[in-house]
């Protein structure tokens with residue numbers, strides 16, 4: 280299976296990047312082909328809402344969004360790896376998803392229909408500073424997961440679940456157990 284991980288943290292060695300790397304390691308051990316895209320490395324301009332992607336089926340601005348499209352085109356599964364920012368996924372991921380709207384969703388019809396990734400699979404790796412159980416009760420990681428579910432619904436992706444690492448930066452937080460869960464998640468995909 281071809282798996283694409285969209286890493287939407289600004290930190291190369293932060294919690295999210297470590298979860299993504301553990302997931303990728305597990306998936307590769309299981310024989311899957313994994314592409315990790317670190318969004319902060321890419322130059323992706325904000326969506327201009329020109330609407331030309333509706334007919335074109337992809338954004339007409341050909342910056343590094345082309346690299347994301349090329350990776351996603353042959354993917355069987357997309358993994359969204361993101362920190363929680365304001366109870367949502369991070370801005371680099373929203374920016375990327377906005378630029379992908381004509382590629383992911385056919386808006387020539389109403390209601391809009393899933394396009395390129397219809398029927399493919401998705402999962403998420405999420406980190407947040409809010410500790411358990413407040414990450415869920417107060418809508419931090421749960422808000423982020425809910426919004427990713429909505430993206431998947433519109434894109435026609437089957438959302439298989441989210442691994443959350445809560446309480447990052449707090450005394451006693453340890454990445455190891457979360458990374459091991461991410462590795463197992465990747466290995467069993």
Ligand SMILES: Cc1cc2nc3c(=O)[nH]c(=O)nc-3n(C[C@H](O)[C@H](O)[C@H](O)COP(=O)(O)O)c2cc1C
Pocket residue numbers: 288289290292293294295296362363364365366367406407408409414419420447448
């Ligand atoms: C701009 C910004 C907004 C944040 N908003 C939230 C939030 O709403 N809830 C939360 O629990 N953590 C929030 N955090 C904390 C991050 O989710 C947390 O530090 C996470 O571990 C970052 O992972 P990373 O270092 O791998 O990017 C925020 C951090 C930043 C920089």
